[in-house]
Amino acid sequence: MHQLETAVTAPLNKAAPGKAKKKLVRRLSEQKYLLMMLAPAIIWAVLFAYLPIAGVYMAFVDYQPSLDDFWKSLYHADYVGMHWFNYFFRNGDFYIIMRNTIASTMLTLLFSFPAPIIIAIAINEVKNSMFKKTVQTVSYLPHFISWVIAANIIVTVLSSDGIVNSILKWLHLTDESTLFLQKGQYFWWIVAIGNTWKEMGYSSIIYLAAISSVNMELYEAAKVDGAGRLKQILYITLPHLKPTIVVLLILSLGGVLNAGFDQHYLLGNGLNREYSDVLSTYSFRYGLQNSLFSYASAVGLFNSVVAFILVVFVNFASKKLNNQSLF
């Protein structure tokens, strides 16, 4: 394959431009069906990924919606440079939005990161395959429902006569129902636990796969040495999972600014906004509800750029780490 590639590209560099052109035309005609099959994807990427990226120019102008075509009004809009970014950084919202975004994602990580590891280890220790299968099947289910349904469930469970309040009353921890979603201070916890509830089962698949590659003889040997089940987990299973855990932890740190839009928007309301407003919902509200398009684009662009840098950095870090652990 490599040979073929060099054979095709090498003459391109050395030969006369006319010859190279001919070569290109020949390749194009040879690959016309391949390119035809790729065409829908290219058109999709241009229209729905790259045109919006070009559209972020909105963040640097004072865009006013008009009856004109979008590009035309964008072209005629006044250039304002970094005005919207400065405005965002300087007004009081910035602190609150960043606080909410990071608090929500970090708190989510605190619960949703260890949960699948514990579940995978617990499932692995179960011998009864019927029980194992049932728990697995049911625990994956929340992953496949939409956040709309999940939000409906959460709202129901947390309502004044919902199950959570009933349990709290039954345990005599409280006499009166707490309206959890109307008190901002509970919001991050609700999102964190909701995220964990939705994803813990499904995320355990990857750890179960890693566990399944442990050599069974290790456990047999440990048993002979008199190690109990807990010791086997601590000294065999967990160390075996360590590389997976480290890589996934690093990668998930890259998502610290990506507080999901769905859960914050759907569970957020006027009463908990002080705590529920994150970068994506803030941008949504200012853009599509208050029609401050340029400001909202600037907030969105800030989010995308920082998130992108984080992802690149985190990928780099995990690669570096992987190589080290290999040698």
Next chain:
Amino acid sequence: MAKKLSLSDIVFDVCNYAFLALIFVITFYPFWNILVVSLNDATDSVRGGLYLWPRIFTLDSYATIFRNTELLVSVKVTVLRTLIGTPISVLAICMMAYSLSKRELIAWRFLTLFFIFTMYFGGGLIPTYMIIKSLGLIDSFWVFIFPGLIGVFLMILVRTYIEGLPAELEESAKIDGANDLEIFAKIILPLCIPVLATIALFIGIGHWNSWYDSYIYTYKPELKTLQAVLVKILNQFQTGTMVSEAQALANSSKRIPVSGESIRMAVTMVATIPIVMVYPFVQRYFVKGIMMGAIKS
């Protein structure tokens, strides 16, 4: 292997089973709770204390929503977008994957990066909205199909699969004079059925679950999906709108007692049940899917 179990092993097992039983209850019970309330008599539900079983069983809430045009239309739109959108996406992704599996493709490296980049960086909510609008997709059924046509991650799954197919099949077809299009249609596509089934399920569930596109890109009631209608009901419930949609619907059915609350539960159930129904049968495909992705990354 008739070994005597030590006490600590027994304690461990009991704790472990109890823990997993708790996980089972935590994941399962909320769905059950919603189902119970949706099946219980609405006036009776107000008394509260409905936990395990409907006290007064009735299908009134379901009967009400299935007599409501808005909800029926939304179910139709959701089914349509799933049935139309899924095969189109699967085909587009498979063609793309086949094309990009050929390293000798012109500008292969550039094209690959061109697509991968879209996974990590986007223009954001507002510019995307503007583009959708300038393309005339607002209030069009195709806004459900085209913006989400390609999933680059799914394409990588398919491409990995294609790269693992034996090359001889393709080569012998080439010797017989078949062109790339014929090879794709007659050899690659049939061989890819397992992986295509996997991604079709992902895409199909994605269509069924998606609410955002219908919620912001469509205004016409005849283009609202089930999930978008549910968002509206949820919003009204959250803001405590006195005469909510669900409440109005409940009031409209004079003879049978239903409440906004029981309607909300019933709609939630209608949106959930299809997934619960198909999902146990297709679960292994999902597991296969996530495993393929894990190995890749």
